[in-house]
Amino acid sequence: MRLATRENGKPDGELVVISADGSRCLAAAPQLPSLLAAMEDWKAAEPTLAMLAQRLEQGEGETLDPVQLLAPMPRTWQWLDGSAFQNHADLMQIALGHDPIENDKPLMYQGMSHRFLGPTEDVPLPSTDHGIDFEGEFGVIVDHVPMGTTPAEAMKHIKLIVQINDWSLRTIAPVEMKTGFGWVQAKPACSMAPFAITPEHLGAGWKDGRVCLDLEIDWNGKWFGRANGREMSVGFHDLVAHAAYTRDLAAGTIIGSGTVSNANYAEVGSSCISEVRAIEMIRDKGPASTSFMTYGDKVRMEGRGVDGNSPFGAIEQQVVDGSAR
């Protein structure tokens, strides 16, 4: 099952179910006005949505207008982002110049969740001095997760999978990191690809709590990376259990994988500029040669299955000057 959210003038948008071929949709309102509302009572929402999906396959529904699509969840109560690709963590340690992180638990920070930009929305940022960078990753959306949930139980709470661009400001990031308080200014609103999908919809692409898809990333129309999501050192179920160790997770909580990164980065490339810069620093034993983004720069991200399908659709957006708003 694939879900999306259509612009309707309200902050949560309107939930729609998408046909298998991605061409048509059916609104879930009035029963399920938004994806957040559906997550809050997923047990009741799921059969309703499945019935709409069935009606779509019988030919019902209206033509989907991709321009109207917001992030599948334009806002939610909680966004917790992991850093579950060890290869990325190792390279970033060099890029940011910090000591190795000694920690036997998954790395995770709490980011802003009151706004997720849509897949084609402009990204307004206040300065090109901040080291503007994208971070391609996958994420999961859970229903209510009680405190103390185990990884095995956590797997059952993973209801939807999404594809995310976690925008990062790299000159601010290491300064905030050194305080130990985590990132606030270095992490503006993330973006999301148009479709949130059920684990079943991914088929063999969902394995051991990992999204085993190549994340195709192009920067200003040029090949940038094709790293695969399968190399997470812990699965999404482990990240969910980690997050729920001392708190309940609200229904609609989104948990991110962190930047997708593979050990064979020389062949498959990277999912953020900072990692490429780290690779350059190591290779050249000197400063990085690739610069961060500037206004007008475009990034395109699309998770691609082995059969060539595109379950999440594409993020395709540009950075714009947000200083004069």
Next chain:
Amino acid sequence: MRLATRENGKPDGELVVISADGSRCLAAAPQLPSLLAAMEDWKAAEPTLAMLAQRLEQGEGETLDPVQLLAPMPRTWQWLDGSAFQNHADLMQIALGHDPIENDKPLMYQGMSHRFLGPTEDVPLPSTDHGIDFEGEFGVIVDHVPMGTTPAEAMKHIKLIVQINDWSLRTIAPVEMKTGFGWVQAKPACSMAPFAITPEHLGAGWKDGRVCLDLEIDWNGKWFGRANGREMSVGFHDLVAHAAYTRDLAAGTIIGSGTVSNANYAEVGSSCISEVRAIEMIRDKGPASTSFMTYGDKVRMEGRGVDGNSPFGAIEQQVVDGSAR
């Protein structure tokens, strides 16, 4: 003006306006069902709420039942907590054993905002091995703050003031801090005192963006601290502007001061156990003698004006075993 939220079976509760003497209330529904809804259109909400306050002073309203009160904002889109008392930061550096934080910006982390416990609600936590601690502080609630807002402009966005207990798990905190990612497991749900008040209601107690009230804290019925909120090294307007540097702040965002702490701590005491332990370590040149909390422990917190008034009401709650839920 004083506002509170009454239990009505819904996650956001029911917004009520409180009479000046705190004895009666009037519901703001159906126009303004919740405080979060009111914050999202504060310009329209404020005169409506002011009219209800006026009707209360004319004798209208029903008797307020304090047992029914939730946190004034039981959930919101964003909770950003500062650490604006330099005295506390200096002492905590010793308690947590980390290097001095070199940073010319305010310290701030993003915490969980999908649940704020009510003033008398039990606090379920999974283990007494985690170093259970309270942190008494003040906070502000803003309406929508655009990215790039200056401190002077930010002052105008501060619509309500609240009193908060930022629950902290002190054996987890330094481990998470060393990762640079900030706190997730070390920061479970916070609690809030019953009343959210307008800056005008504080009168002389609101000065230069600071809450100039003593925060009376008793632990298990014993005097613990009476530190005053006036010693913030930056004001709340500075914290709001810091938070809005690279992001819009959603209406209803809560910004915290961090643990209230004064230079004359020897006389006024502290607002968290960890600070007391730090003082002991410095004084005794050895381990701390005060232990953290255990199940059944109670904490009471009440901001007190020079005239003896209690604008926020009291937080009075106990820690309970949350491992078996």
